[in-house]
Amino acid sequence: MTEHGSEPPLARTGTDEPAGGRRPGMLMGRPFGIPVYVSPSWLIIAAIITVLYQPVVDRTLALGPVSYLVAFVFAVLLYVSVLIHELAHSVVARMYRLPVRRIVLYMLGGVSEIEREAPTPGREFWIAFSGPLLSLALAGLGFLSYTLVDPYTIAGVLIWQLWVANLLVGVFNLLPGLPLDGGRLIRAAVWWLTRRPTAGTVVAAWGGRLLAVVVVSLPFLWAWSLQTSPSVFAVLWAVLLAAFIWMGAGSALRGARMRERLPRLRADQLARRVVTVPADTSVAEARRRMGAAGAEAILAVDTAGTPTSIVNEAAASAVPEARRPWVPVSSVARAISPGAVITAGLAGEQLLDAMRRAPAAEYLLLAEDGQVYGVLRTADVNAALARV
Known part of the structure; x- marks a missing residue:
């Protein structure tokens, strides 16, 4: 899961670190001058992905213990895809002269911390759409490459992992609700139609809350369709994603209301x-x-x-x-x-x-x-x- 957002309109006490002096994780580099941090929580999801995907790799390649390494590479490629997605947001934001504080990769994906809102709905649209667009383009290139290799080789599995990872990142982020990119596209459209950015945020945020309800219900609907009990892991994962989406939508609503009243601050x-x-x-x-x-x-x-x-x-x-x-x-x-x-x-x-x-x-x-x-x-x- 990825998102991009502006800094909350609070006075900051630092530049490259949050208030209190604690960094959000390990600094991995500064591509395009943008600090990229990886949160320790990423190790948790990397381990889960490795354990869940290892049997698939072993059935395909029969590598034995080495299949764990290939499965771990899938986890790494997934988050490299997230990083590329977030870099697209950040680079386009900088093209529009919006300051980007940093990119953070964590358990549920990544976030580009853009310090100001886009000044127009058109710029909001392109900043939001640039991430999924690049992810889907990379997925298409990966799929074409996959058709040219033997799928029952390590190279074939890795290329498959690469295009599927980008497809997942691109499609998921186009879901229509804040804090996902699809929600920001809705916000840009409503903003353009009404000339009121707050109206766009309200519509997109409620879309995010509706999306959260759908996400948390999916494991139960799937189990009901199969006449079985829902997986505990699937339920926990759905609740985690839904909680993130719901809280992100709520934060967007509060931020919009605050920005609407911000001119009173003198x-x-x-x-x-x-x-x-x-x-x-x-x-x-x-x-x-x-x-x-x-x-x-x-x-x-x-x-x-x-x-x-x-x-x-x-x-x-x-x-x-x-x-x-x-x-x-x-x-x-x-x-x-x-x-x-x-x-x-x-x-x-x-x-x-x-x-x-x-x-x-x-x-x-x-x-x-x-x-x-x-x-x-x-x-x-x-x-x-x-x-x-």
Whole structure:
């Protein structure tokens, strides 16, 4: 199973790793400059595929224990097919100047983490369709190659595995529901017809939920048609896939509703009023001035009055009260990097894009005339997003 999606509209604290510093798996490489990670959960599904497919290989080739190796190659080829599929999404997204954070391969397939939504339904269509299109094209080439080799050889089995793997990846992802590519094609079509991206997401997400219900019922319908009991493995696998599809569809619905209300998120409305003090001012005096001015943040400036750093409130509060008259604010402040200076008038996606480009705990907000407007804290933005 593969999917592609945009980052949730939350302020990020890093670039190549998720918040908390943990990577999603082992970094395997950077094709086209895109980090590709393999989750440890892939080993579980690789082992399951190997055990289930080994008897088929052994019946065909009679290789004995070597048939396990050939079956394992099938698991590898399946996920190579998933990677190629995801690279198609990512490369097309980059052609449209949409940033791609990374590709992650995991137990249920893969995901391309595209940081922004496509700006038009046409681009959404091509980003979504590029993956299945390439997978089906590779399946066709593999099938033609398969007709030219002896099917009862290792080469014949491997080529069969290759074209079947790409066929599975291509066809499955065209199923009509989010978070699969077929759902994104529906979203693009409804978006184009209604001129409302949210309407497209709602229709495609409910299509995904309906698809989840169908998936979980398939083992029971198949067993009923054969007048037998459903396989426990088939039921568990169907429940796992259905849960993934249902949760992905629900996440898409929540993201769409949030993006629709995102313009309400404004930097100037979240700004904290500041008081400016020289960098050598004591923590005690700076906090006294902040209280007297009714401010919520302290900005350290140089001798020319230029802001140089923002006092970290947690670090300032941690200074023992007896030492505060002797500790300068410069020792509990973070330097202001060029990327941490943003315009107070930014709102919605523009604000989040500015924060993603230069992740920081706090930002200096400037008014249109270049004067200090206030301080914006990432924690305040995340809290506001949770309320949106």
